[in-house]
Amino acid sequence: MNNLQKQRRDFLRFLATSPLLALSARLRAEETLEQLSLPEFMISSPEEALDVFDFHTVAKRKLPPAHYGYLATGTDANETLSANRKAFEHVYLRPMRMVDTSNVRLETTLLGQKLESPIILAPVGSQGAFHPEAELATARAARARNHLQILSNVTSSRIEDVIAARGEPVWFQLYPTNQWAVAKMMLERAEAAGARVVVLTVDLNSGSNRVLLEQYIRTDDRDCSSCHGNGGINDFLRMNPMYHGAEVSYDHFDTSGMTWAYLEKIRQATSMKIVVKGIVTREDAGAAVNAGADAVYVSNHGGRAEASGRGALESLREVVETVNGRVPVIVDSGFRRGTDIFKALAIGADAVAIGRAYIWGLAAFGQAGVEKVLEMLNGELQMVMRQVGIASVPGISAKYVGMTN
Numbered sequence: 001m002n003n004l005q006k007q008r009r010d011f012l013r014f015l016a017t018s019p020l021l022a023l024s025a026r027l028r029a030e031e032t033l034e035q036l037s038l039p040e041f042m043i044s045s046p047e048e049a050l051d052v053f054d055f056h057t058v059a060k061r062k063l064p065p066a067h068y069g070y071l072a073t074g075t076d077a078n079e080t081l082s083a084n085r086k087a088f089e090h091v092y093l094r095p096m097r098m099v100d101t102s103n104v105r106l107e108t109t110l111l112g113q114k115l116e117s118p119i120i121l122a123p124v125g126s127q128g129a130f131h132p133e134a135e136l137a138t139a140r141a142a143r144a145r146n147h148l149q150i151l152s153n154v155t156s157s158r159i160e161d162v163i164a165a166r167g168e169p170v171w172f173q174l175y176p177t178n179q180w181a182v183a184k185m186m187l188e189r190a191e192a193a194g195a196r197v198v199v200l201t202v203d204l205n206s207g208s209n210r211v212l213l214e215q216y217i218r219t220d221d222r223d224c225s226s227c228h229g230n231g232g233i234n235d236f237l238r239m240n241p242m243y244h245g246a247e248v249s250y251d252h253f254d255t256s257g258m259t260w261a262y263l264e265k266i267r268q269a270t271s272m273k274i275v276v277k278g279i280v281t282r283e284d285a286g287a288a289v290n291a292g293a294d295a296v297y298v299s300n301h302g303g304r305a306e307a308s309g310r311g312a313l314e315s316l317r318e319v320v321e322t323v324n325g326r327v328p329v330i331v332d333s334g335f336r337r338g339t340d341i342f343k344a345l346a347i348g349a350d351a352v353a354i355g356r357a358y359i360w361g362l363a364a365f366g367q368a369g370v371e372k373v374l375e376m377l378n379g380e381l382q383m384v385m386r387q388v389g390i391a392s393v394p395g396i397s398a399k400y401v402g403m404t405n
Contacts, residue, residue, distance in 0.1 A: 049376065
């Protein structure tokens, strides 16, 4: 071996033990992981699902483009839609070891109602666009898994039928019109059907710019008039049974003049408890409590209300601090995993509502899909609770999470 060969061999030995080479290899591995392209796979039954995103894949394939666009859309360039998911990246878990978590329980209480899980079904309108059995399939799944269901007032199914399918009262969401007689009619009907809580939604009073929906609509070559008609008010009334018997027009859905005084009008018209949905700031959280709300619901409508570019989880902290335990706090928008749900509970939410996740299950496999989504999220939440060392939902607190910059 000549001197040049010996020098080369010694240099290679040095590289093999160099920390710089190890760092370079690790960086290459990370780059490979980030660029990893998974093989396309569509589950053929709910039992095959690994997480809720498996249902999304099936739903996207099954649904007509316009219906999928309605489900998927955010506003403008989907800034808030994206922010909802990214917000979870800035909250990390702080696991505590050597804690007995052999019997993790999810029971909790919300507005005096005992729940077997803090995971509830958010109101999602027009579920007939996603499955023929619409809200009835969702209600049967909620009954099978014993979850609280909130029914949208732009439901495809009558509230009376949904409550019958659920086997107990649902909460009723209200999109008010600027015609008080219409709102009063709905409140009376919901209470007569058995609803004990009304969820006043206040984040769509001025409409929203759903660009992604319109992009999907123009790729849909079906004749939509067979179902939707010409889009007139009579077609709206036909597809939204809660408005049957109401004198409404599209102009009536402009509620930009609504103020906090509206809560008192509701209180005078019904004995149902009032939840205010769509709160994203400390100022509005305080105003809602002062106006007599029985619970505050943090939500940016899943990114469909305004292009704030702020995730709901980011809003949750200041709302919780302002409410300070005076009333329960609910949150939705962007929740897809058990870790997401745990983080919200640790920050101070009393319950977490899921929307798109269970609609993916509905669109993919009907009732069975919704049931499986609920089963998976409950299982994931229990697993996270075991990992961090907490055995009950009331015991979850801020010490189990931390925040990054």
